[in-house]
Amino acid sequence: MALAIVTGSSRGIGEATAIKLAEDGFDVLVNYSGNQERAEAVVAKIEALGQKAIAVKANVSDAEEVKEMVRIAIETFGSIDVVVNNAGITRDNLTMRMKSEDFDDVIATNLKGVFNVVQSVTRQMLKQRSGVIINMSSVVGALGNAGQANYVASKAGVEGLTKTFAREFASRGVRVNAVAPGFIVSDMTDKLGADLVEGMKQQIPLGTLGEVNDIAEAVSFLASNKAKYITGQTLHVNGGMFMN
Ligand code: NAP
Numbered sequence: 001m002a003l004a005i006v007t008g009s010s011r012g013i014g015e016a017t018a019i020k021l022a023e024d025g026f027d028v029l030v031n032y033s034g035n036q037e038r039a040e041a042v043v044a045k046i047e048a049l050g051q052k053a054i055a056v057k058a059n060v061s062d063a064e065e066v067k068e069m070v071r072i073a074i075e076t077f078g079s080i081d082v083v084v085n086n087a088g089i090t091r092d093n094l095t096m097r098m099k100s101e102d103f104d105d106v107i108a109t110n111l112k113g114v115f116n117v118v119q120s121v122t123r124q125m126l127k128q129r130s131g132v133i134i135n136m137s138s139v140v141g142a143l144g145n146a147g148q149a150n151y152v153a154s155k156a157g158v159e160g161l162t163k164t165f166a167r168e169f170a171s172r173g174v175r176v177n178a179v180a181p182g183f184i185v186s187d188m189t190d191k192l193g194a195d196l197v198e199g200m201k202q203q204i205p206l207g208t209l210g211e212v213n214d215i216a217e218a219v220s221f222l223a224s225n226k227a228k229y230i231t232g233q234t235l236h237v238n239g240g241m242f243m244n
Pocket of ligand 1: 035058086138139
C-alpha cells in the first residue's frame with residue numbers, strides 16, 4: 001500500500017492528478033479547504049478504481065491543520081510515499097492596485113503552504129528513506145506576468161524551495177521536483193471570453209490550451225521510478241509557450 005497526498009485535489013488539476021495517481025496504484029489523501037462535497041466525489045471516483053481514499057479538510061497555509069492532516073495520513077495509511085503540493089489561489093491585480101492582504105494571502109497559500117506541508121511530511125519520509133515531492137509551479141514563475149505580482153512571486157519562490165528541498169533530502173532517498181503548467185483549461189479559463197482565449201492560443205506554438213490530464217501525466221511520471229534520477233527540476237508543460 002502506497003499513499004499519495006494531493007493538496008487541493010477537490011477539483012481542477014489536483015483532481016485529475018489524484019485520479020491519475022490512483023490509476024497508477026496509489027491510495028490517495030484528497031485534501032481540500034472548503035468544498036467537502038466535491039472532495040467526497042473525488043474520493044468516490046478513486047474508490048471506484050479500487051484504491052483507498054479519504055478526504056481531509058486542511059488549509060495548507062495553517063501549519064497546525066497541516067500537521068493534523070499528516071498525522072491522519074500516517075495513522076490511516078502507515079506511510080507517505082508521494083506528496084503533490086497543488087493547492088493554489090490567485091488574487092490578481094496590477095501592482096499599483098494590489099491590496100496588501102491579497103499579496104499576503106497568495107504567498108501564505110501558494111508558498112508558505114508548500115513549506116508547511118513539506119516540513120510536516122519530512123520526518124516520515126526521512127525515516128522511510130524514500131519519498132517523492134512534486135510542487136505545482138506555473139509558467140509565469142519563469143516569465144513574470146503583469147497583474148500577478150503576488151502569484152508570480154509565490155511560484156518563483158516554489159521553484160527555489162524545490163531546489164533547496166531537493167538538496168536537503170537527496171541523501172535520504174527523497175526526490176523533489178516541480179511541474180510548471182502553462183495555460184490549462186480550468187474553471188478559471190472557462191470564465192474568460194472567446195477573444196481572450198484566442199489570444200492565449202496565439203502565444204502557444206502547439207496552438208491549443210492544455211488539459212488537466214497533461215499536467216497529471218507529468219506528475220505521474222515524476223512520481224514514478226522512471227524518474228528515479230531526476231531531482232531539483234522544474235518540468236514545464238506548456239505547449240511550447242516558454243522554452244528554457
Ligand atoms: P482550482 O481549480 O482553483 O483548484 C484549487 C484547489 O486548491 C481546490 O481543490 C481548492 O479546494 C484547493 N485550495 C485552495 N486554497 C487552498 C488552501 N488554502 N488549502 C488547501 N486547499 C486549497 O486550481 P487549478 O487551476 O486546478 O490549479 C491547481 C494548481 O496549478 C495551482 O497551484 C495553480 O497555481 C497551478 N496552475 C494552474 C494553471 C491553470 O491554468 N489552471 C496554470 C499554472 C499553474 P476547495 O475547492 O476546497 O477550495
